[in-house]
Amino acid sequence: MKNMWVNTFSGYVRIKVVGTYPELFINRCTEKRLMIWDIRQAEDKSYLCSVLLDDVKRLRKVARESGCKIRFIERKGAPFLLKKMITRTGFVTGAALFIAMLFILANMVWNIEIDGASPAMEHEIRQKVDELGIQKGKLQFRLPPPEVIQEQISDKIPDATWIGVTIRGTTYHFQVVEKELAEKEPPEAPGHLVATRKAIIHHMFVEQGSAVVEANQVVQKGDLLVTGLIGKEGKEQRVTAKGEVYGEVWYKATVEVPLEQDFQVVTGEAHTRHSVKIGSWDIPLWGFGDHEFQHAKQEEYERPFSPFNYSLPISYKRIMNRETESMEQIYSYQEALTVAKEKSRAEILERFSDKAEIMGEKVLHEEERNGKVKVTIHYRVIDNISRKQPIIQGD
Amino acid sequence: MKKMRRWVKQWMTERMELPADVMMDLPRITMVGHLHIYIENHRGVLRFSREEMRLRLDDGQLLIRGEGFVIKTILPEEILLEGKILSVQYVFET
Numbered sequence: 001m002k003n004m005w006v007n008t009f010s011g012y013v014r015i016k017v018v019g020t021y022p023e024l025f026i027n028r029c030t031e032k033r034l035m036i037w038d039i040r041q042a043e044d045k046s047y048l049c050s051v052l053l054d055d056v057k058r059l060r061k062v063a064r065e066s067g068c069k070i071r072f073i074e075r076k077g078a079p080f081l082l083k084k085m086i087t088r089t090g091f092v093t094g095a096a097l098f099i100a101m102l103f104i105l106a107n108m109v110w111n112i113e114i115d116g117a118s119p120a121m122e123h124e125i126r127q128k129v130d131e132l133g134i135q136k137g138k139l140q141f142r143l144p145p146p147e148v149i150q151e152q153i154s155d156k157i158p159d160a161t162w163i164g165v166t167i168r169g170t171t172y173h174f175q176v177v178e179k180e181l182a183e184k185e186p187p188e189a190p191g192h193l194v195a196t197r198k199a200i201i202h203h204m205f206v207e208q209g210s211a212v213v214e215a216n217q218v219v220q221k222g223d224l225l226v227t228g229l230i231g232k233e234g235k236e237q238r239v240t241a242k243g244e245v246y247g248e249v250w251y252k253a254t255v256e257v258p259l260e261q262d263f264q265v266v267t268g269e270a271h272t273r274h275s276v277k278i279g280s281w282d283i284p285l286w287g288f289g290d291h292e293f294q295h296a297k298q299e300e301y302e303r304p305f306s307p308f309n310y311s312l313p314i315s316y317k318r319i320m321n322r323e324t325e326s327m328e329q330i331y332s333y334q335e336a337l338t339v340a341k342e343k344s345r346a347e348i349l350e351r352f353s354d355k356a357e358i359m360g361e362k363v364l365h366e367e368e369r370n371g372k373v374k375v376t377i378h379y380r381v382i383d384n385i386s387r388k389q390p391i392i393q394g395d
Numbered sequence: 396m397k398k399m400r401r402w403v404k405q406w407m408t409e410r411m412e413l414p415a416d417v418m419m420d421l422p423r424i425t426m427v428g429h430l431h432i433y434i435e436n437h438r439g440v441l442r443f444s445r446e447e448m449r450l451r452l453d454d455g456q457l458l459i460r461g462e463g464f465v466i467k468t469i470l471p472e473e474i475l476l477e478g479k480i481l482s483v484q485y486v487f488e489t
Contacts, residue, residue, distance in 0.1 A: 027439045030471045039466035041445045049466075 007035075011053035011077030018046040019068030028062045053079060107140045110170035117176040121159065125174060128156045134172055146172075190238035193226040193386040195219045199247030202382050209241030219247065219385075228391050238391055247385040248359065251351075254376045255344040257336045259368075261329045269293065269323040277302070277315045293323040336373040337366065344377055356383040422452055429480045432459060435473050448476060456486040 017025050022045060029036045029051075039049040051059060063070045085092050112129060114122045132152060134143060143149070150165040153174070157163065164175040193209070201217045209226040213219060225245045229236040271291035275284045299322065304315040331339065341361070349356060358381055365376040401419075408418045416423040416436065425433040434450060434457065441456065442449040445464055450457040464478040 023440045023443055026443065026466070026469060030439075030469050033471070037466070037468050039443070039469065040464070041443070047443075 007052060008077045011075070011079035012050050013053060013056060013072055014048060014050055014074035014076065015059070016042060016046055016048055016071040016073055017063070017068045018071070019066065020045065021066075022047050022068055024066040025063065025068045028066045032058065032062060034058060034062065048073065053077065104139070106170065108170060109134060109136055109138045109140060109143070109172060111136070112172045112174070114174045114176060117160070117178060121157075121176065121178060125153070125157060125163070125176065128153060129172075129174070140167065188240045189390050190228045190240050191388050191390040192224055192228045193241045193243060193245060194389045195221055195223045195225055195245075195247070195385050196387045197221050197249060197385055199249045199385050202246045202248050204243060204245040206241075206243035208239055209243065213245070225386055241388070243386065244384050245386040246382050249381045249383060249385070251348060251379045251381055252364070252376065253344040253348060253379065254374065255340045255347070256372050256374050257331070257340040257343065258372045259331050259333075259336055260371060261331075263327045263329060264295070264297065264324045265327045266297065267323045267325055271321045273319045275317045275319075277317045279313045282317065291321040291323075293321060295324045295326065296321040297324050333368060333373065337375065340373060340375045341377065344375070348379055348381065352381055352383045356381055420453055422450075422457060424457075424483065426480065426483070429461070430477065432476045432480050432483065433473070434476070437472065437474055440469075440474075450474065455488045458484040458486055460484070
């Protein structure tokens with residue numbers, strides 16, 4: 001069976017067939033392969049039916065043969081609509097004008113944006129852009145393409161390192177990177193370097209100032225390491241002491257590691273539920289029913305729906321349930337010991353700066369109690385121990 | 396002779412399990428609830444009104460009664476009828 005909707009393109013007519021035996025008309029039509037459909041009884045001896053526009057010419061002969069009279073009731077489909085449109089010129093021209101206006105307005109320059117420029121530079125760019133002919137109300141297709149504009153504007157403004165030109169819809173966007181002269185670092189206040197903690201000096205590197213300590217010397221917290229006063233006694237000059245002083249620091253760490261550990265392991269099975277949230281209402285979209293996992297980890301993800309930067313109380317929500325299995329890990333005593341060492345190493349390094357180095361470690365004490373291994377380790381760490389301290393005036 | 400041929404065809408359909416509508420040019424009727432009735436292998440419309448439709452078949456008539464009948468499509472050997480179908484009846488010509 002053919003889809004009748006297609007016939008609206010080629011056009012069809014509704015006709016009324018009146019005769020003494022109108023069934024004969026239907027039979028004749030099918031015999032002659034005339035498309036005829038939607039037949040219903042109108043009155044006692046008359047039918048209403050639809051016939052293709054192309055078959056109308058052949059209709060007369062069929063009607064004569066079957067002794068029926070035909071009256072045309074309605075014309076439907078694209079050809080008739082077209083004819084109507086030609087007679088209603090005003091309407092058609094209005095529609096055409098609307099489309100033309102839309103096209104022209106969409107291709108106009110409505111805005112010129114300049115980003116990343118200082119006010120003075122922005123004013124200059126605005127002037128030059130205006131000279132190039134990029135003004136509000138100009139048609140985009142009459143202006144040079146953005147690559148060409150970029151080249152021209154870059155030539156005209158030598159102070160800018162780079163100017164990027166893009167068209168965003170009806171807006172010309174200029175991204176400016178200004179040339180920046182490297183500024184001199186402000187002179188730092190004169191100062192000393194002092195110790196941040198108790199340590200044994202390992203080695204040092206002094207850039208400015210004079211060292212007052214030596215290697216293998218024990219310093220207490222707050223002790224002077226590098227002085228900012230240089231020159232002859234009585235005629236000292238104040239400078240900013242700069243440098244790095246590395247000291248050996250002793251550190252004691254205690255770590256506990258249980259011999260039996262429970263892990264939650266994701267199996268890979270997941271159940272996802274999508275829903276739309278309006279206000280505090282949850283409307284499920286997909287993924288109904290509850291998950292059948294014994295243990296699951298729930299992940300929630302919510303994204304608000306905000307068209308054109310307006311926030312609406314509508315958001316998309318996804319709930320994912322991942323199946324998990326609890327796994328037990330059992331360490332032997334030796335294994336627990338190595339794990340504890342690794343753990344405390346990582347902890348130690350976190351406490352010191354990036355330049356810290358572990359020189360040596362020594363297990364002081366280890367014991368197993370209540371299913372846990374407790375280890376006390378002594379570390380020798382080398383780290384920068386210097387800190388700046390300004391020289392107080394009048395000292 | 397004609398009777399003979401018909402007898403042979405009937406015997407063949409029964410014995411060889413061939414589809415009867417193909418072998419014997421019998422009408423094949425498909426109904427969707429009481430809404431649609433689709434008839435293949437008919438031989439023309441004898442009577443059509445809002446409440447009744449008579450179709451000619453090779454060996455008789457098919458009488459369909461109901462309400463608000465509309466012929467949705469009609470082709471030389473097929474017809475799709477819509478409406479409220481109340482009864483479908485086979486009438487044998489004697």
